[in-house]
Amino acid sequence: MDSEQPTRYQTAMVSTYYPETSFLNHLLMPDGTEQSCGSDILNLLHSGKVLIVNSRKRNGLILFKRYHAEFAGPGAAVGGEYDSDCQMVLPIGNLSLLDPESYEERQKAYLIRRQWIRLIKQITENPVPQQRVQKILDQFDQYFPAEIVADLPDAAFALLVGVFPQTARMVRRFGSEVDGRFNY
Known part of the structure; x- marks a missing residue:
């Protein structure tokens, strides 16, 4: 009998992955203006030169890679081989980049960059997306x-x-106490 056979449904897979386009190309600021890609800074980073984010100022860089972003805060090394895959940068504060004066200063800057990465890693270990956004x-x-x-x-x-991004938007508008319906 036909009614005893299980009904099969064919579904179409819907993907939101766009390999040739990135929402980085259309990074919008909260006021609706489009953010410039920081091309001068990006060219400087791609030159292979290692620079240090000035540790005497409240400034930093968000470095956008293909699938994630990294924050390089005061004292951190940027550029060189480490950031050759950087696609875009977003300066924060009154950005000041310095040339390392010695090998020791350069090594210290790499260690500081590692500390910034570890801070972000600790935040991302939280399994609740809203709490990760709130913590950052x-x-x-x-x-x-x-x-x-x-x-x-x-x-x-x-x-x-x-x-x-919509999770970050929700948390920024409503706080991290957004109920479970918004687990993006």
Whole structure:
């Protein structure tokens, strides 16, 4: 009998992965303006030269790689082979990059970069996406003035902690207590 056979459904797979396009190409700031790609800084990083984010200022760089972003804060090394895959940069604060004066200063800057990476890694180990976003927002709020943090795009925070941009947007609007319906 036909009614005894299980019904089979054929579904179409829907993908939101676009290998040839990236939302980095259309990074919008919270005020709706499109962010420039920091091409001068990016060219400097791609030159192979190692620079240090000035540790005497509240500044830094968000370095956008293909599938994630990294934050290089004060004292961190940027450029060289390490950032050759960087696709875009977003300066934070009044960015100041310095040439390392010695081998020891360069090594120290690499260690500081590693510390910034470890901080972000600790945040991303939280399995709850909203809490990851809230934690990175808290970190940035502690270090940078509120108006600077408010001007950073949702996509930057999303790529830093491995969530969708809409999750970052929701947390920024409603806080991390957004109920489970928004687990993006």
